Every structure is written in C-alpha cells, then in structure tokens.
Amino acid sequence: MFRKLVKGCLLATVCLLPSIATAQSAQSDTVKGIERYRELLADGNPAELWEARGEGLWKEKRGPKKASLETCDLGKGPGVVKGAYTELPRYFKDTGRVMDLESRLLHCMTGIQGMDGAAIKRNAFGSGTNRSDMEALVAYVTSESKGIKMKVSTAHPKEKESYAMGEKIFFYRGGSHDFACATCHGENDKRIRLQDLPNLLNKKDAQRAYTTWPAYRVSQGELRTFQWRLFDCFRQQRFPALEYGSEASIALTTFLAKNANGAAFNAPALKR
Amino acid sequence: MRNFNRMLYVAGLALGMASAGVAAADRAQVAVGEAEVMREMFRGFNPQGQAGLSRLRQDDMQKFCSSPGWQKQKARVKQLEKEQLALVKYPADGKLLGSWEAGERVAQSGVGMQFSDAPGSVAGANCYACHQLSGTELSFGTIGPSLRNFGKTRGNSEAMQRYAYGKIYNSQAYSACSNMPRFGHSGILTEQQMKDLTALLLDPNSPVNK
Numbered sequence: 001m002f003r004k005l006v007k008g009c010l011l012a013t014v015c016l017l018p019s020i021a022t023a024q025s026a027q028s029d030t031v032k033g034i035e036r037y038r039e040l041l042a043d044g045n046p047a048e049l050w051e052a053r054g055e056g057l058w059k060e061k062r063g064p065k066k067a068s069l070e071t072c073d074l075g076k077g078p079g080v081v082k083g084a085y086t087e088l089p090r091y092f093k094d095t096g097r098v099m100d101l102e103s104r105l106l107h108c109m110t111g112i113q114g115m116d117g118a119a120i121k122r123n124a125f126g127s128g129t130n131r132s133d134m135e136a137l138v139a140y141v142t143s144e145s146k147g148i149k150m151k152v153s154t155a156h157p158k159e160k161e162s163y164a165m166g167e168k169i170f171f172y173r174g175g176s177h178d179f180a181c182a183t184c185h186g187e188n189d190k191r192i193r194l195q196d197l198p199n200l201l202n203k204k205d206a207q208r209a210y211t212t213w214p215a216y217r218v219s220q221g222e223l224r225t226f227q228w229r230l231f232d233c234f235r236q237q238r239f240p241a242l243e244y245g246s247e248a249s250i251a252l253t254t255f256l257a258k259n260a261n262g263a264a265f266n267a268p269a270l271k272r
Numbered sequence: 273m274r275n276f277n278r279m280l281y282v283a284g285l286a287l288g289m290a291s292a293g294v295a296a297a298d299r300a301q302v303a304v305g306e307a308e309v310m311r312e313m314f315r316g317f318n319p320q321g322q323a324g325l326s327r328l329r330q331d332d333m334q335k336f337c338s339s340p341g342w343q344k345q346k347a348r349v350k351q352l353e354k355e356q357l358a359l360v361k362y363p364a365d366g367k368l369l370g371s372w373e374a375g376e377r378v379a380q381s382g383v384g385m386q387f388s389d390a391p392g393s394v395a396g397a398n399c400y401a402c403h404q405l406s407g408t409e410l411s412f413g414t415i416g417p418s419l420r421n422f423g424k425t426r427g428n429s430e431a432m433q434r435y436a437y438g439k440i441y442n443s444q445a446y447s448a449c450s451n452m453p454r455f456g457h458s459g460i461l462t463e464q465q466m467k468d469l470t471a472l473l474l475d476p477n478s479p480v481n482k
C-alpha cells in the first residue's frame with residue numbers, strides 16, 4: 001500500500017502538475033489526468049499520509065500540558081472520533097457556542113494541551129515543509145466518518161441561529177465585485193472558464209460538494225480543509241481574509257453541512 | 273410586532289428560495305437580524321493586502337440584492353436601475369470605442385482586487401470567466417450569456433455603443449441585481465480599458481464578431 005502511494009505521489013508531482021500549470025486550456029487533460037491518477041492509486045490517496053500523521057498527533061502527549069487529545073469531546077463524548085464529523089457543526093454546552101470541527105480542535109488544543117491558539121491559527125494552512133498540524137488532525141478525524149451519513153442538527157436554538165446566519169452570509173453581496181457565494185454557487189450547471197461550479201442551493205450538488213472536503217489538492221500537493229475552502233472562495237470573492245474559526249465561517253459551514261444531510265460522507269477526497 | 277416581522281421574514285424565505293431545491297424542512301425557521309450578520313461579518317475577517325474591511329460595507333444595491341425575495345419587489349427593482357444608470361459616467365471626449373486588441377487582453381486577464389494580487393497591479397476584467405466572446409477562446413464560463421457576435425447582431429450605432437459602455441460601467445443600470453460586477457462604478461477598470469472592451473464587443477474586426 002505505502003509503495004503504491006509513493007509511486008502515486010511521484011506520478012502526481014512529476015506527470016500531472018505540469019499539465020495543471022498550463023491552467024484552463026488544459027482542463028480536460030487535467031480531468032483525464034486526475035481520473036488516471038485515481039485509477040493508479042486505486043485504494044490510495046496521498047491524504048492518507050495526513051491521516052496517519054493526524055492519528056499520531058491525536059494520540060501523542062503534546063503541548064505545555066503534555067496531554068493527548070484523547071479526552072477531546074467532538075460532540076459524541078470524550079475521545080469519540082467515529083462519525084463525529086457528520087454531526088458537526090453542533091452546539092457545545094461547555095463553550096455555549098456552535099463549533100465546527102476546526103474551531104473545536106483549536107479549543108481542545110489550547111484547553112487540553114495548553115497550546116498557543118494564535119500560533120495554531122497562523123499555521124492552519126500548511127505549505128511545503130511548513131506542515132500544518134491542524135490539516136493532519138482534520139484528515140484523521142474526518143477519515144473516521146467515511147461512509148457515514150451526514151446528520152447535522154438544528155434542534156438547538158443556537159444551531160438554528162447559526163444556520164440562519166450562514167444562509168444570510170451565503171447571499172451577502174459586497175466588495176469591489178459585488179459578489180456573494182450565491183453569485184458563483186446559486187444556479188445549476190454554471191462554469192467559471194472551464195471550472196464547473198456546484199449549485200450549493202441544490203441538494204444534490206450541496207451533498208456532493210460538502211461530503212468531498214477535506215481534500216488532497218493535487219495542484220497544491222497539500223490536504224485542504226473546509227475552512228481553507230471558504231477562505232479561498234472569499235479571496236476569489238474579493239473579500240478580506242476570513243478569520244480562521246470565526247463565527248461567520250462556522251455559520252456558513254453549518255448552512256452548507258446541514259444542506260448536505262442524508263448523503264454519505266466520502267472524504268478526505270482527491271481534487272485537482 | 274416582533275412575531276409579525278418574523279413571519280414576514282419566513283414568508284420572504286419561502287418566496288425567494290422555494291425553487292432553490294434544498295428541502296424546506298432543512299431551512300431553519302429563525303430570523304437573524306441584519307445587525308447580527310453585520311457584527312459577525314466585521315468580526316469574521318481581517319484586512320489583507322488591498323482588501324480592507326471596507327469591502328464588507330454594503331451600498332444600497334448590495335444590501336437590497338442580498339435580501340431574500342428581492343425579485344418580488346418590482347417597483348424597487350425599477351427604481352434601483354434608474355439610480356444606477358444615473359451613476360454611469362461617460363467619457364468626456366465622447367469617444368466610446370477604443371482598440372479591440374487591447375480589449376481582448378483586458379477581457380482575458382483575471383488579475384486584480386484579490387488580497388493575493390500585488391498591490392497596484394492593473395486589474396483585468398476577466399469577461400471570459402463568465403462569457404463566451406471570441407470564437408477561438410474555448411475556455412469561457414457560463415455565468416453570463418454568450419456574447420458571441422454581439423456587434424454583428426446588435427449593430428454599432430451610437431445607442432448601442434452607449435449601452436455596451438454603460439453595461440460594462442454599471443451592469444445594474446440595465447438589470448438590477450445582475451451577477452456582473454460594476455467595472456466602472458466600482459473602480460475596477462479605467463475609462464480606456466472600458467473603451468477598449470466596448471470595441472471588443474462592437475468593432476466589426478473584433479474576434480467577437482468574426
């Protein structure tokens with residue numbers, strides 16, 4: 001399995017990246033390339049390297065408090081990882097807030113392990129040798145929800161509020177280009193250049209999009225989380241930089257996650 | 273009164289989004305006020321590069337077009353178009369057609385206004401992100417309608433030139449809540465760039481009309 005993975009990674013960087021670099025005009029080549037890459041890997045995805053590192057980080061005693069994350073409550077009780085992601089974001093009594101996986105992990109790392117929250121946020125999106133522990137932890141936790149159906153609740157008033165806020169933010173037009181999420185993700189079968197855009201108001205598209213994040217991005221050689229996805233779409237929206245784990249980001253995630261309910265979670269995935 | 277507002281809000285949601293496809297049962301029946309949304313928007317972002325927090329502040333058009341069910345408010349839609357049309361500034365020299373060759377370069381360029389763009393970089397229009405234009409550019413998006421043969425079918429009259437320039441300057445002037453940016457109004461493009469794009473659309477020699 002591991003040898004296969006390494007062979008796949010080599011192929012990815014050596015063969016596939018140049019075709020992506022030529023961008024839009026090579027789009028169909030890229031799609032074919034990724035399909036071939038998927039076949040070659042069969043049961044492997046470089047995301048597994050992140051998952052394995054994340055599992056190590058979850059179990060290791062780390063931080064000033066020399067504690068593991070095995071007492072971290074992701075919503076289904078301390079230490080329960082299996083299926084946890086399919087019920088997030090959710091309301092947590094101990095903080096009195098709705099939290100997504102990433103803000104919850106941040107909470108556990110600062111609380112249980114005594115780590116520096118600002119430093120974790122600064123390094124939330126890794127690049128090259130500057131690896132992100134958060135991306136690895138997210139890969140591990142989400143991998144434990146593979147095949148389980150999305151089941152996000154809005155039973156608690158705070159969850160309802162978060163969903164309603166997320167919906168408003170989805171339609172919030174602003175910035176130099178007057179864009180909102182809905183500009184690019186509000187109609188069926190639209191493209192930017194040759195890039196297909198999911199209609200996140202359409203149940204089927206919303207399910208497919210949400211259940212395939214986090215993803216190993218072949219074009220970046222990194223595993224990217226849902227917070228990153230939002231951050232990068234806001235960049236394209238010409239908005240300022242989304243604060244990692246902000247209420248706004250959690251609300252938007254609640255809106256999108258809940259709209260994906262009923263679909264089997266299928267990530268970490270592999271994307272262009 | 274509170275309850276009545278809430279009912280209106282929920283009714284607005286139902287009207288504006290019933291066709292959207294996400295089951296009604298999934299939608300939270302809770303009103304979140306504008307003030308709360310604004311508060312979390314301003315808390316939720318950090319200024320970076322050329323994108324400051326002022327980008328989050330909404331003008332009347334942005335506010336109205338973000339509200340559920342705006343389509344139903346026909347009178348306000350008409351009024352908004354009138355207001356936006358009044359904001360279009362036509363070139364002082366009265367010339368609306370620049371060079372289509374330069375226009376094609378502007379239409380291709382997606383640089384500009386993102387916090388990842390170098391400060392001071394000249395912004396492009398990225399028309400191809402949303403529109404088909406030249407017949408040879410196959411990498412075009414579909415958020416907007418095809419503009420293939422735009423000048424060939426519409427002609428090159430003074431009125432058409434004013435329409436095309438005005439549309440690029442302020443798309444909202446002709447269709448309120450359009451998804452197309454207001455390139456002149458929002459200071460994305462220069463007057464010369466907009467003249468060049470007008471030529472790209474209307475010049476008989478432009479690849480758009482070949």
